[in-house]
Amino acid sequence: MTVRNSVAMNMAYRITDKCNGCGVCMRLCPVDAITGSKNALHGIAKDRCIECGACGRVCPREAVNDPFGIPCIMVKKSLWENPHFDQITCVSCRICIDACPAYCLGLSDASTDGDPHARPYIADEKACIGCGFCARECPVEAITMAVSPGTQ
Helix, strand or coil: HHHHHHHHHHCEEEECCCCCCHHHHHCCCCCCCCCCCCCCCCCCCCCCCCCCHHHHHHHHCCCEECCCCCEECCCCCHCEEEECCCCCCCCCHHHHHHHHCCCCCEEECCCCCCCCCCCECCCCCCHHHCCCHHHHHCCCEEEEEEEEECCC
16 A cells, blocks of 8 residues: 555544644654644644654643544654665665655755766755655665664
């Protein structure tokens, strides 16, 4: 199932009445699906939510439920999984780059060691929301999601 298909099913995350309106989730949402005023209950537009889960990972009040109604738990950003690319398996198709809602992936220049292919990499580590869409969409399974070594 692709990211776009999940939106069509209206399986969105939901903000509960535990929300204190801090706005952290709203600032992080890559598709601007979250709205609300400061110090007031926020909401998620079902037709815009892409189920990336970033809102639940940053909520300090655990006021976000996943599409199945399970409360999300806040996770320190240093413990979020990030994509790791197997450059040997990668076929340079760019699907991972197109699938990234945070636009944090880039394509390197072709190497000078005889390999004419450019390869994907995390161009903006701070922008990565750890959604894993890149890994799910990779047709050759060249991307794994893992916590970066040394950040734990």
